[in-house]
Amino acid sequence: QLFGGPTYQLFGSGCGSHSEEFPPYIIDHPTDLVVRWDQPATLNCRVAGSPAPTIEWYRNGEYVETSKDNVYSQRTLLPDGSLFFLRLNQRKGQSDEGVYTCVATNHLGTASSKNASLYIAALREDFRLQPSNLLVTVGEQVLLECAPPRGHPEPTISWKKDGVPISQKVSSGKLLMVHAQRSDAGLYVCVASNQAGQRESKAALVSVLGEETVPSLGLAHWAWRSVDSQAALGCGVEGDPLPKVWWHKEHGELPWGRYENTLRIHYVTTFDSGRYICTAQNQVGTASAKASLTVQGKQLHTAFTASSMPGLGHAHGQQRDLSAQHTLLPACPGNWGRRKAVTCDWAHVTSLPCPPTSPISSGPL
Structure with missing residues (x-):
């Protein structure tokens, strides 16, 4: 019984018998749909009427051809009146996107459904704004x-942080950490998703530093080992994060056998004379210190003089003295014996054996 009127027996599309005739009306209206181009889609439309109404679909006001009109069509009119797409067409001028209307007709009248829009889901490749690397200290805001x-x-x-999805709430695509902690450091990726798929941005590196961030270093005194005529110079480094350290020689190449700090x-040999520079660098600043080495080769006599000069560290345009000046003056007497290495900064004396002279270490400075 329809709204207190006479009793009708309702028929969907394709039903044969009827008791009393009545014009068609729409039971279920189609709704907006967003679908991937390579997936099937269905626009629903269920009608009633007696005699059973014929169903037609219109897209943007134009009749939609289905498989009953063309066996090669990707569109099929289902028995209940719904429109089924095996695969959506994206070709220019033939796209299935548009506004669809279901129209039911019998000899008593016509009923039209509400409009429903069909969209093919799309997602481009390029991010309009990529996230940027950030360097902050503990307690600062990260955006x-x-x-x-x-x-x-x-x-x-x-x-995502380090490849793991973040459950933190995102506002307008922005990720906010009010007070950064060390644990917040890592690689962050922005992920965009819709029915068409998923895209990931370039990774942004977030570095969270403590208060002591500027590299500082100091050179130890030269150490000598007579067994293999080895000279060694240590470079003590501090900084947060831990700085990377490397060596180079002014106006020359480094000899073989250098190890980290x-x-x-x-x-x-005399060819090793020169000025050696230790450099430390992290994300916040750079520091360097220099030490000179002079090798004098004479018969039965070898002597070193070495000194280090203050290094300068800089961070955000500032400079400061990072190492004290010190001098090593080992001397060997004219005959075989022992020599003394004196380091003024450490106020101690180390007795070292004088190495035998070898042809490769002799010659002018």
């Missing part, structure tokens, strides 16, 4: 921003 690729429907934004020169 990572991201503008996703254009797409339909509008993609949603989430974030300690420079080792095996089988020292």
Whole structure:
């Protein structure tokens, strides 16, 4: 019984018998749909009427051809009146996107459904704004921003840290950490998603530093080992994060045998004379210190003089003295014996054996 009127027996599309005739009306209206181009889609439309109404679909006001009209069509009119797409067409001028209307007709009248829009989901590749690397100290605010690729429907934004999804709430694509902690350091990726798929931004490195961030270093005194005529110079480094350390020689190449914070020169010759520089660097600043080495080769006599000069560290345009000046003056008497290495900064005396003279270490300075 319809709204207190006479009793009708209702028929969907394709029903044969009837008791009393009545014009068609729409039971279920189609709704907006967003679908991937390579997936099937169905626009629903269920009608009633007696005699059973015929169903037609219109897209943007134009009749939609289905498989009953063309056996090669990807569109099929289902028995209940719904429109089924095996695969959506994206070709220019033939796209299935548009506004659809279901129309039911019998000899008593016509009923049209509400309009329903069909969209093919899309998501471009390029992010409109990539997240940037950030360097902050503990307690500072971290704000990572991201503008996703254009797409339909509008993609949603989430974030990953070191490859793991973050459950933290995201506002307008922005990831906010009010008070940064050391544990917040890592690689962050912005993720854009919709029905068309998922896109990931370039990774942004977030570094969280403590208060002591500027590298500082100091050179130890030269050490001598007579067994293999080895000279060694240590470079003590501090900084947060721990700085990277490397050595180089002014106006020349480093000899073989250098190791991280300690420079080792095996089988020292006059060619090893020169100024050696230790450099320490982290994300916040750089520091360097220099030490000079002079090798004098004479018959039965070898002598070193070495000194280190203050290094300068800098961070954000500032400079400060990072190492004290010190001098090593080992001397060997004219005959075989022992020599003394004196380091003024450490106020101690080390007795070292004088190495035998070898042809490779003799010659002018």
